Structures are given as structure tokens and as C-alpha cells.
Amino acid sequence: MNDFAELLDRLAFEPRRNAKLRLMEDFFRTTPDPERGYALAALTGGLSFRNAKPGLVRALIAERTDPVLFALSYDYVGDLSETVALMWPAPSQAGTGHNASPPRLADVVEGLSMTAKTELPGLLARWLDALDETGRWALLKLITGALRIGVSARLAKTAVAGLGGVDPNAVEELWHGLTPPYEPLFAWLEGRAERPEGLVVAPFRPPMLSHPLDEEEFSRLDPAEFCAEWKWDGIRIEAVRELTLEGRRIVRLYSRTGEDITGSFPDLCEALIAEDAFVGALDGELLVLRGGRVESFNVLQQRLNRKAITPRLMQEFPAHIRAYDLLGEGEEDLRPLPFAERRRRLEALVARLAGGRVDLSPLVPFASWEELVAARARPEEAGAGIDAEAVEGVMLKRRDSPYVPGRPKGLWYKWKHDPHLVDTVLMYAQRGHGKRSSYYSDYTFGLWRSGPEGEELVPVGKAYFGFTDEELKELDRFVRRETVNRFGPVREVVHTGERGLVLEVAFEGVQQSTRHKSGVAMRFPRISRIRWDKPPREADRLDYLAGLLPREGTMKTRAGKT
Amino acid sequence: MQARDILSLTPAGLYCPLADVHIDPLRPVPRALITHGHSDHARAGHGAVLATAETLAIMAARYGEGFCGTAQAVRYGEAVTLGPVRVTFLPAGHVLGSAQILIEAGGLRIVVSGDYKRASDPTCAPFEPVRCDVFITEATFGLPVFRHPDAAGEIDKLLHSLTLFPERAHLLGAYPLGKAQRLVALLRQRGYDRPVYLHGAMERLMQLYGELGIALGDLRKVEPGGRESLGGAVVLCPPGALQDLWARRFPDPVAAFASGWMRVRARARQRGVELPLVVSDHAGWDELCATIRETGAGEVWVTHGEEEALVHWCTREGLAARPLNMLGYGDDEAEAEAVAEEAVAEPSA
Numbered sequence: 031m032n033d034f035a036e037l038l039d040r041l042a043f044e045p046r047r048n049a050k051l052r053l054m055e056d057f058f059r060t061t062p063d064p065e066r067g068y069a070l071a072a073l074t075g076g077l078s079f080r081n082a083k084p085g086l087v088r089a090l091i092a093e094r095t096d097p098v099l100f101a102l103s104y105d106y107v108g109d110l111s112e113t114v115a116l117m118w119p120a121p122s123q124a125g126t127g128h129n130a131s132p133p134r135l136a137d138v139v140e141g142l143s144m145t146a147k148t149e150l151p152g153l154l155a156r157w158l159d160a161l162d163e164t165g166r167w168a169l170l171k172l173i174t175g176a177l178r179i180g181v182s183a184r185l186a187k188t189a190v191a192g193l194g195g196v197d198p199n200a201v202e203e204l205w206h207g208l209t210p211p212y213e214p215l216f217a218w219l220e221g222r223a224e225r226p227e228g229l230v231v232a233p234f235r236p237p238m239l240s241h242p243l244d245e246e247e248f249s250r251l252d253p254a255e256f257c258a259e260w261k262w263d264g265i266r267i268e269a270v271r272e273l274t275l276e277g278r279r280i281v282r283l284y285s286r287t288g289e290d291i292t293g294s295f296p297d298l299c300e301a302l303i304a305e306d307a308f309v310g311a312l313d314g315e316l317l318v319l320r321g322g323r324v325e326s327f328n329v330l331q332q333r334l335n336r337k338a339i340t341p342r343l344m345q346e347f348p349a350h351i352r353a354y355d356l357l358g359e360g361e362e363d364l365r366p367l368p369f370a371e372r373r374r375r376l377e378a379l380v381a382r383l384a385g386g387r388v389d390l391s392p393l394v395p396f397a398s399w400e401e402l403v404a405a406r407a408r409p410e411e412a413g414a415g416i417d418a419e420a421v422e423g424v425m426l427k428r429r430d431s432p433y434v435p436g437r438p439k440g441l442w443y444k445w446k447h448d449p450h451l452v453d454t455v456l457m458y459a460q461r462g463h464g465k466r467s468s469y470y471s472d473y474t475f476g477l478w479r480s481g482p483e484g485e486e487l488v489p490v491g492k493a494y495f496g497f498t499d500e501e502l503k504e505l506d507r508f509v510r511r512e513t514v515n516r517f518g519p520v521r522e523v524v525h526t527g528e529r530g531l532v533l534e535v536a537f538e539g540v541q542q543s544t545r546h547k548s549g550v551a552m553r554f555p556r557i558s559r560i561r562w563d564k565p566p567r568e569a570d571r572l573d574y575l576a577g578l579l580p581r582e583g584t585m586k587t588r589a590g591k592t
Numbered sequence: 593m594q595a596r597d598i599l600s601l602t603p604a605g606l607y608c609p610l611a612d613v614h615i616d617p618l619r620p621v622p623r624a625l626i627t628h629g630h631s632d633h634a635r636a637g638h639g640a641v642l643a644t645a646e647t648l649a650i651m652a653a654r655y656g657e658g659f660c661g662t663a664q665a666v667r668y669g670e671a672v673t674l675g676p677v678r679v680t681f682l683p684a685g686h687v688l689g690s691a692q693i694l695i696e697a698g699g700l701r702i703v704v705s706g707d708y709k710r711a712s713d714p715t716c717a718p719f720e721p722v723r724c725d726v727f728i729t730e731a732t733f734g735l736p737v738f739r740h741p742d743a744a745g746e747i748d749k750l751l752h753s754l755t756l757f758p759e760r761a762h763l764l765g766a767y768p769l770g771k772a773q774r775l776v777a778l779l780r781q782r783g784y785d786r787p788v789y790l791h792g793a794m795e796r797l798m799q800l801y802g803e804l805g806i807a808l809g810d811l812r813k814v815e816p817g818g819r820e821s822l823g824g825a826v827v828l829c830p831p832g833a834l835q836d837l838w839a840r841r842f843p844d845p846v847a848a849f850a851s852g853w854m855r856v857r858a859r860a861r862q863r864g865v866e867l868p869l870v871v872s873d874h875a876g877w878d879e880l881c882a883t884i885r886e887t888g889a890g891e892v893w894v895t896h897g898e899e900e901a902l903v904h905w906c907t908r909e910g911l912a913a914r915p916l917n918m919l920g921y922g923d924d925e926a927e928a929e930a931v932a933e934e935a936v937a938e939p940s941a
């Protein structure tokens with residue numbers, strides 16, 4: 031396993047993703063079966079050796095080195111496996127093991143699983159005698175379970191896929207039907223055999239991921255082309271239910287990385303087994319639901335953190351799936367269909383489910399971005415109701431988007447980040463429309479700046495949502511009471527340093543504006559809190575907003591001038 | 593007469609009162625014996641200097657012709673009489689011209705090893721073990737974790753990386769005196785015959801080695817503005833330059849570093865090294881122990897490095913051993929920085 035050890039050593043020092051891929055691909059290309067298969071298993075976390083504890087390693091080195099020299103060395107190196115690998119004495123010429131050939135990884139895997147505990151120290155010592163320093167280091171890291179080389183299982187699979195020039199998702203879909211040393215997989219990738227189909231029952235389908243919403247891009251998106259959903263603060267889960275050829279019902283639950291987590295959720299699994307209306311694959315969010323209400327992520331975590339899955343745990347933290355996509359139904363792969371069509375099929379399916387462990391993640395209706403911003407600001411009033419606390423934003427999905435594994439551009443967005451907040455002073459108020467026409471519900475607010483006659487307020491934006499109906503009534507009362515001027519439908523309210531009302535405004539960002547007197551425009555401002563307690567003098571200054579302007583823009587201007 | 597009467601420790605370093613001479617003194621003295629050209633051992637400003645011709649040439653290249661009052665060259669094995677003391681320089685295998693110094697007086701033989709290694713090095717004469725009563729050894733790598741592998745295998749790692757990443761520049765950090773030349777020579781031995789590129793700080797000593805008869809093949813200067821085109825090339829630079837702005841101009845550079853310190857992963861990681869090569873010009877633990885045994889010395893003085901472990905080992909072997917706590921000698925990192933500074937100070941003409 032010296033070659034594998036060298037790969038691990040090099041990977042541990044290489045920070046670049048592409049270089050890691052190249053190193054692994056080269057290894058898989060040039061290393062024979064079954065060695066490379068076991069290496070793949072080690073890299074994807076698929077090997078576990080339970081027998082070797084650090085104590086065993088310490089005992090072995092203590093028999094072979096001076097305690098003072100070991101202590102000084104360990105102190106210097108700071109890592110047990112590495113110290114032992116470096117200090118391990120060359121086997122004496124008279125010893126039997128000195129010309130033994132180094133073990134292959136396959137020998138190690140087999141040896142560890144076949145060897146009785148009492149014989150383990152002797153076996154390990156013989157291997158260490160036969161390996162070089164890097165080999166010893168890797169072996170010790172592997173068997174003490176401390177292999178940390180910055181390679182995810184996904185990256186290793188991507189490297190393997192590179193052998194055959196196939197999409198890593200194609201490897202991912204076969205993965206759960208394969209076992210180390212993966213010879214059929216390598217045979218297929220090298221064009222020596224057919225794709226090893228049919229091995230996987232209830233396979234994992236790599237999930238489609240979203241991009242964070244980019245301010246620039248946002249302004250170009252057309253609301254009519256998108257659906258919105260709540261972004262739930264749980265964990266992404268894929269639930270697959272299939273019938274085997276013998277008619278057995280199989281349910282598998284996968285994490286977003288393809289880890290099989292079925293064993294952690296016997297309650298959910300049992301409930302899904304019973305759902306005979308469902309054969310296919312659901313994409314959704316794993317949540318804890320109690321009393322018909324979604325619990326916060328903290329509560330979910332209390333279940334996830336527990337190793338032993340007791341009936342009591344399941345009763346206290348019942349697991350639930352809030353479904354948002356349907357990837358396959360029966361024999362049919364739905365992933366190429368547009369989102370709207372998959373959604374229709376999902377709604378129909380969920381309606382047929384009986385057990386109540388799966389429900390539908392509702393769509394958030396909106397006609398304009400302003401409406402969506404308002405919904406996002408107050409999910410409890412926009413349909414999320416009592417579950418609002420478990421909402422961490424909204425998801426935007428193009429109606430026509432197929433389900434593309436990975437993170438394709440331009441199809442799905444998550445709109446999650448916390449808004450900016452600024453304390454402003456209410457300056458003008460205007461009557462609203464529709465059911466709000468009897469209230470002063472549109473507010474113009476300002477920030478402080480230094481003017482020719484000292485500190486002055488300059489209007490920076492308008493907001494007409496973000497408050498509750500109760501708050502609207504109070505705001506309306508304040509406006510009527512504190513009016514100092516009237517211009518048609520607009521009232522000017524008192525706004526001096528001492529008297530007036532501070533509004534905390536949330537917004538998504540700022541841009542330069544020639545239309546605004548202040549020179550900056552806020553994106554989607556809304557009232558986040560009414561600061562009855564705060565004197566207007568303590569509100570924020572215009573400089574704060576100016577400081578949020580995109581830096582690129584200012585640099586361009588500067589470059590243009592020189 | 594005791595060894596202590598022949599050699600004592602003064603603030604300027606090891607001193608032999610019988611001959612009124614210092615060895616590798618840390619500050620200007622009237623008379624000095626210099627083991628080798630690394631800047632922590634060979635300083636400028638002494639009165640009379642006795643050293644090998646190569647060491648004198650290195651000092652002259654580095655400090656200018658007037659680096660001392662008078663310089664006298666000595667050949668390996670040639671005895672020089674200084675009053676009641678006989679002094680002989682013997683190869684130390686560390687860098688070109690490096691020597692151990694045998695001091696004989698009052699029937700005692702003391703060897704000051706200077707820096708040394710036992711591994712083969714195509715750019716300098718191999719270490720010659722000398723029987724002696726007292727052996728003064730360095731202990732830069734005086735811990736049993738420092739066991740240097742075969743250098744050829746380390747060079748092969750670099751060559752493998754070059755085939756795997758033919759579009760990336762491989763920046764190889766190395767001490768400019770000794771290590772750099774040895775690496776080029778090793779590359780040539782492994783069949784690498786393409787040009788090797790040099791950071792400005794590497795040029796002068798590389799050229800000097802050539803003048804002293806060490807053939808290193810096609811060496812080229814990194815031209816200002818020429819870095820972008822050096823994908824797939826090997827570029828030698830001082831270790832400090834690896835993390836410099838200078839390094840970023842190369843195409844997707846791989847940061848390699850050849851040093852005995854690379855044996856310990858945390859040290860390599862600390863420096864941001866991506867391709868550590870364990871190539872050392874100092875003796876590793878096994879070499880230190882073997883050399884002490886070979887000298888037959890009953891008494892061992894341990895200087896710069898990890899004295900504690902080596903003193904412990906000697907004591908366990910039944911040898912009288914003590915650490916000589918001399919400040920001012922580093923591993924060769926100080927050396928590398930010094931050369932890099934010089935390079936900045938004197939714009940190459």
C-alpha cells in the first residue's frame with residue numbers, strides 16, 4: 031500500500047480541487063484491481079476497522095523505543111501516528127520480517143477483518159516493518175480512523191468517473207449497489223464491461239442544488255417565470271420506495287451527499303413502507319413535527335445527535351418529510367420534466383398518501399418581487415402560519431426547470447441571507463390603496479447628513495409593508511397626530527432631532543441612483559421594527575448606506591476618471 | 593591536559609587558547625578557522641582566516657574580496673601547525689568545501705564536525721570519519737524522527753509531479769548554498785536534462801559552483817516578465833520566495849520545498865508547502881548515531897539543534913556527553929534569508 035500512502039500524503043498537502051482530482055485519477059488509472067477499489071473505499075469512508083485503538087499503537091512503539099526519546103519526539107511532532115511512523119526502527123537483519131514485501135491495501139483490509147484481537151499486534155508490527163515511512167503513516171491513520179486529507183466522498187467518485195469520462199452522478203446512482211473493491215465499476219469505466227445496472231434497489235439520485243440569489247441577477251429575473259417555496263430549516267432528504275422483483279417493499283432514505291441514513295429513521299421508514307400508493311423517489315426536507323407544527327432546527331438536532339434510536343426518542347421527536355419534488359414514479363424518470371409538471375405529479379401523489387408522515391411544501395403565491403419580499407419578511411402571514419419559525423427564506427424555482435443534479439446555473443435560487451438593517455426617521459406618510467385606503471400606510475423615511483445649516487434629514491426610501499395590522503393602526507394614529515404639513519394625499523410628520531418616529535428598515539442592498547436626492551436607492555426596503563423608544567437624533571446617517579454601495583461600481587468610476 | 597584546556601566556549605564561539613584561534617566565530621576575531629561557507633559559520637570581518645579554497649571562494653563571492661585581513665587556503669588532509677597545535681581539515685560532506693576540523697594537542701584528538709551529512713552528494717567530497725577522543729557534533733536533526741530517505745526517491749516525486757501537472761510551474765524552495773546545487777545535480781542524475789530556472793538570489797552561488805568545476809547543465813535566469821511562460825518548468829528559489837508575490841506570477845505554481853524539516857508534516861503545512869521533499873544536507877538521527885560510534889570518541893559535545901535527545905542517547909551508550917549551548921548557529925534557514933537579502937541589496941548587473 032505504499033503507492034496508496036503516497037497518494038494520501040500528496041492529497042493532504044494539495045489545496046486545489048482540480049489537482050486533487052488529477053492525483054486521484056492518475057492513481058486509479060495506474061493501480062490494479064483490487065488495490066484501487068479498496069483505495070476508493072478508503073477515500074469514500076467505506077472502510078471501517080474497529081480493532082485498532084491508539085493504545086495498541088502506543089504499546090507497539092513502547093516495546094521498540096527508548097521512552098525519553100519517544101517523549102521528546104512525540105512532543106516535537108505532535109501526532110501519534112506520524113511519530114510512530116517516523117520512529118519505527120528498521121527491522122533487525124536477523125528478524126524474519128525484514129525482507130517481507132509490503133502489504134497491499136487489500137491484505138490490510140482482509141487481515142484486519144480475519145485476525146483475532148490477540149494476534150493483531152503481531153500482524154500490525156509485521157506490516158509496519160515492511161512499509162516505508164509514508165506507508166506506515168497511512169496505515170496508522172487508516173486503522174485509527176484519523177484519515178483527514180480534505181477529500182470528500184463526492185470528490186473521490188468524481189475522480190473515478192473521470193476514468194471513463196462519465197458524469198459523476200452516473201457513478202453516484204450506481205454507488206449503493208456496489209461494494210469494495212468495485213471491480214464491475216472499474217470494468218465499466220474502462221470500457222471492458224457493460225454498466226453494472228440492476229444492482230441497486232432504491233438508488234440514490236444526486237440532488238439538484240440552488241444558487242444564492244445574486245442582487246445583480248435578481249433584477250433581470252421575471253417573476254412570472256418562477257415558483258416560490260419556503261426554504262425550510264431542516265435537512266435535505268431523499269426518500270426512495272421501490273418493490274423488488276420478488277415484490278418486497280424497500281424504503282431507503284438518503285442525505286444530500288448520498289449517505290444512506292435509513293437506519294436513523296425507523297419511524298419514517300416504517301410509515302413509508304406502508305404507503306402502497308407510492309413507488310418512486312421524493313425530494314424534500316426532513317423536519318420534526320409536533321402537534322401539527324414544524325419545530326426549529328435546534329429541536330431537529332436533538333434527534334439527529336442521538337446515536338441510539340429508541341422508541342422514546344422517536345416519540346419525542348417524530349420525523350417528517352415535507353416534500354417539494356418528485357424525481358421518479360414507478361418506472362418513470364420524472365427528472366427531465368419541467369418543475370411545474372413534476373409539482374403537479376407530486377401534489378397528486380401526496381394527496382394519495384395516507385400516513386400523514388409526508389406532506390407538501392406549499393407554494394408561496396406572488397405576482398411581483400415586492401409581494402415575495404413581503405412574504406419573505408412575514409412568512410406567518412403569507413401562508414407559513416405557525417411553521418414560520420422554521421422558515422429561513424424562500425426558494426425560487428423556474429417553472430420550466432428540469433431536475434438537474436448538481437448546481438446548475440439560472441434555474442433554482444435560495445434567497446436566504448439576512449437583510450441589512452438601518453434606523454431611519456419617518457418624514458412623510460401617504461394613504462394606501464385598496465383595503466388600506468383609509469390608513470396612512472406608505473411611509474417615506476430619511477437619514478441624517480451634514481447640510482449647510484447643520485444636521486439635516488434626507489429622504490432615502492419608501493416602505494409600505496413589513497408591519498402587522500395592529501402596528502398599522504398605531505402608525506396611522508401617529509401620522510394623524512404629528513402632522514406638520516399637508517400636500518394633497520401626503521402628510522409631512524414631525525421629524526426633528528428630538529421629536530419624531532424612528533423606523534428600523536430592512537433592505538436587501540443599495541445601488542447608486544440619480545433619481546433619489548440622497549444619491550442611493552435601497553432594494554426592497556420594508557419596516558422591520560417600529561422604534562417608539564428611540565429619539566430621532568440617534569437614527570443612522572446617510573454615510574452608512576453609501577458605504578454599502580457595490581465596490582466594483584466605485585472602482586469603475588475611479589478608473590474612468592484617470 | 594584535558595579537552596577543555598584545548599577548546600573552550602567563549603561568547604565568540606569555540607576557542608583554542610593554545611593556538612589563539614576561534615572556530616566559526618560569531619563575531620570578528622583576529623584568527624579564525626572556518627568549517628564551511630554558510631553564513632552562520634562563515635562571517636566577514638576576521639583578521640586571518642584559514643579554510644578550504646572553496647570555502648574562501650564562497651566567502652569572497654558573498655562578502656567581497658576584502659572579507660578578511662589575510663586568507664590562507666588549506667587542502668583536505670593537509671596538516672597545519674599553529675604553535676603547539678596541529679590542525680587538519682577533512683571533508684564533511686555538507687556543501688562544497690565543507691570540512692571537519694581535527695585539532696591535535698597534548699596527545700588528544702578533538703574533531704569539530706561543523707555541519708555534516710553521510711548521504712552521497714554529487715557536489716561535494718564525502719564525509720570521512722576520523723578517530724578521535726572528543727567529537728563535537730552538530731544535532732540539527734537530533735531526534736529519532738528525522739530519518740532522511742534516499743534523495744533520489746524524493747527527486748522522483750518532483751519528476752512525477754511534473755508529468756502529472758505539465759502545465760504548472762514547479763517552484764522548488766532550497767537553500768541557495770549547497771542544497772540548490774545538489775538538487776540540480778540530483779535532477780541531472782535522474783535524467784532531467786531540461787533547463788532549470790533560477791530566482792535572482794540563486795544565480796551567483798550557482799555560477800560559482802560552475803567556476804569551481806561542478807557541472808550543473810543548462811541553468812537559466814527567470815527573466816522579469818517571463819514568469820507566465822514557465823509552465824512545466826522547475827524554478828529554484830530561496831524558501832522565503834515561495835510565499836512571495838513573486839511566486840504568484842507563475843502559471844498555477846506548485847510550491848515544493850527540499851529540506852530535512854519536510855519530514856515532519858506539520859512543518860511543511862505551516863509553510864504552505866504542497867510538495868515537500870525530504871532532502872537534507874545535515875545528518876539525520878541514524879547518521880548522527882552511526883558517526884559518533886565510528887569516531888570511537890569517548891566524549892561527545894553536542895552543538896546546535898536538538899541537543900537533549902542526542903545527549904541522552906550518548907549517555908545511554910556509555911559516552912560522556914554534554915550540550916554546548918551556543919547561540920547564533922541556526923539551521924540553514926538563516927542562511928537562505930541572508931542570501932535573499934543580499935540579492936535585494938545588490939541589483940544584479
Ligand SMILES: [Zn+2]
Pocket residue numbers: 628630633686707924
Ligand atoms: Zn551549514
Ligand SMILES: [Zn+2]
Pocket residue numbers: 630632633706707730896921922923924
Ligand atoms: Zn550550521
